[in-house]
Amino acid sequence: MKTNFDEFNKGPHFSEIFDFLGNGMFVADGESWSGQRKMAVTRFASKKFQSFCSEKNEEVVTEGLIPVLQDAVERGSTIDLQEVFKRLAFDVTFASVLGKNPGFLSVNFVENEFSKALDTLTRVAFLRHTLPSFWWKTMRLLGIGWERQYEQALGAFRSSLERLHLCQETGSSEGSGGDEEKFLRDTALTFIFAGQDTVSSGLTWFFYMLSKSPSVEAKILEEVKLVMYSNYNNEEEEEEKKMDLRKLKYLEAAILESMRLNPPVPIEHKSAKKKDVLPDGTIVGPGNIISFSLFAMGRMKWIWGEDCLDFKPERWIEEKTGNLKHEPSSKYPVFNVGPRACLGKKMGLTVMKTVIAAILLHFHVEVVEGQSVRPVPSVILKMKDGLKVRVRKRRDLFD
Numbered sequence: 001m002k003t004n005f006d007e008f009n010k011g012p013h014f015s016e017i018f019d020f021l022g023n024g025m026f027v028a029d030g031e032s033w034s035g036q037r038k039m040a041v042t043r044f045a046s047k048k049f050q051s052f053c054s055e056k057n058e059e060v061v062t063e064g065l066i067p068v069l070q071d072a073v074e075r076g077s078t079i080d081l082q083e084v085f086k087r088l089a090f091d092v093t094f095a096s097v098l099g100k101n102p103g104f105l106s107v108n109f110v111e112n113e114f115s116k117a118l119d120t121l122t123r124v125a126f127l128r129h130t131l132p133s134f135w136w137k138t139m140r141l142l143g144i145g146w147e148r149q150y151e152q153a154l155g156a157f158r159s160s161l162e163r164l165h166l167c168q169e170t171g172s173s174e175g176s177g178g179d180e181e182k183f184l185r186d187t188a189l190t191f192i193f194a195g196q197d198t199v200s201s202g203l204t205w206f207f208y209m210l211s212k213s214p215s216v217e218a219k220i221l222e223e224v225k226l227v228m229y230s231n232y233n234n235e236e237e238e239e240e241k242k243m244d245l246r247k248l249k250y251l252e253a254a255i256l257e258s259m260r261l262n263p264p265v266p267i268e269h270k271s272a273k274k275k276d277v278l279p280d281g282t283i284v285g286p287g288n289i290i291s292f293s294l295f296a297m298g299r300m301k302w303i304w305g306e307d308c309l310d311f312k313p314e315r316w317i318e319e320k321t322g323n324l325k326h327e328p329s330s331k332y333p334v335f336n337v338g339p340r341a342c343l344g345k346k347m348g349l350t351v352m353k354t355v356i357a358a359i360l361l362h363f364h365v366e367v368v369e370g371q372s373v374r375p376v377p378s379v380i381l382k383m384k385d386g387l388k389v390r391v392r393k394r395r396d397l398f399d
């Protein structure tokens with residue numbers, strides 16, 4: 001994936017499985033991929049784009065997340081944290097890519113058909129991975145089983161794209177249906193798809209892990225307060241008083257640790273372009289598909305040691321310096337390995353840190369006991385029945 005990148009691509013099979021993403025970067029190979037990647041890298045590296053994303057992120061937290069959790073406190077009712085984070089991540093990525101916050105995270109929880117359809121499409125995409133293609137293609141031809149659900153979800157997905165004015169927002173003329181319009185739509189869609197589910201999965205599993213580790217929660221809160229106080233005490237301009245997320249090292253360690261055990265993208269898929277021999281001696285032929293499980297890799301003793309199943313943010317901190325430890329992506333492929341590594345890693349971690357710090361400063365989140373928390377088979381690690389929590393207001397910063 002890194003040293004032999006050119007010999008392994010996603011292959012035509014992958015773009016068939018994810019046909020709802022059109023020709024976007026996520027499914028593209030060769031020149032189409034490298035051209036899109038170059039453009040996107042430049043955009044993601046720009047300071048202007050990064051500060052625009054942070055601004056949108058804070059807007060969604062202040063105007064969406066905090067009021068929704070406050071409302072749950074007042075009602076005393078349980079809420080599904082997975083649904084909250086799904087809406088939050090959708091609003092943040094949509095606003096970052098297209099400039100407008102669609103406001104799906106609000107107290108009245110308006111229906112988000114786009115996101116619902118996306119759930120079905122990603123679930124069926126996973127099932128397509130598990131069958132020979134002639135099998136699911138026959139099901140699609142006959143319009144039966146999950147392929148029928150896929151077709152219905154695709155219809156809902158396309159009409160909600162129109163309702164969200166995705167085509168117009170990309171700057172193209174409405175309804176022209178041309179190549180440029182399709183390209184811009186596929187690109188916007190790729191970013192929303194890549195950012196929404198991954199961030200919401202990361203956040204949901206994080207709060208589940210935290211509910212089992214009160215000592216980790218206490219340490220994170222202590223760090224967040226410390227960073228916040230040091231900001232308030234400096235004499236600089238108002239905008240300088242924003243929390244410096246880079247200083248939240250223990251929080252970042254806890255996020256990386258949670259995603260080691262619960263990677264938002266649990267499987268990877270590559271296609272061999274020609275005959276090759278894998279490092280373990282396995283021979284692969286042209287067109288052979290190689291799938292591997294990031295979920296399993298994060299739980300292997302020979303990779304992470306005897307305590308691989310423990311949630312231990314400390315394993316990410318250098319003992320001597322207190323800095324974050326770097327792990328090679330071949331050991332920790334949660335953001336992928338090599339030239340196709342995730343473009344939104346920084347953005348994803350920024351959103352997660354902002355959200356977690358804001359929640360812990362204002363609220364106590366208690367996971368409802370007795371619920372069954374299990375993943376649903378999908379290309380994204382989602383909880384089958386969501387994560388029911390109760391929220392209480394933190395009385396003050398010492399509570």
Ligand code: HEM
Binds near residue numbers: 037
């Ligand atoms: C916790 C958050 C995230 C995780 C764990 C994550 C993980 C990944 C992984 C594993 C891949 C490779 C998938 C594959 O090739 O099969 C990937 C690719 C990608 N990610 Fe992320 N991602 C996250 C957040 C984001 C965000 C917020 C964005 C942008 C809005 C983003 C944009 C992308 C793009 C564009 C690609 C395709 C890169 C390429 O093919 O060249 N990701 N991500």
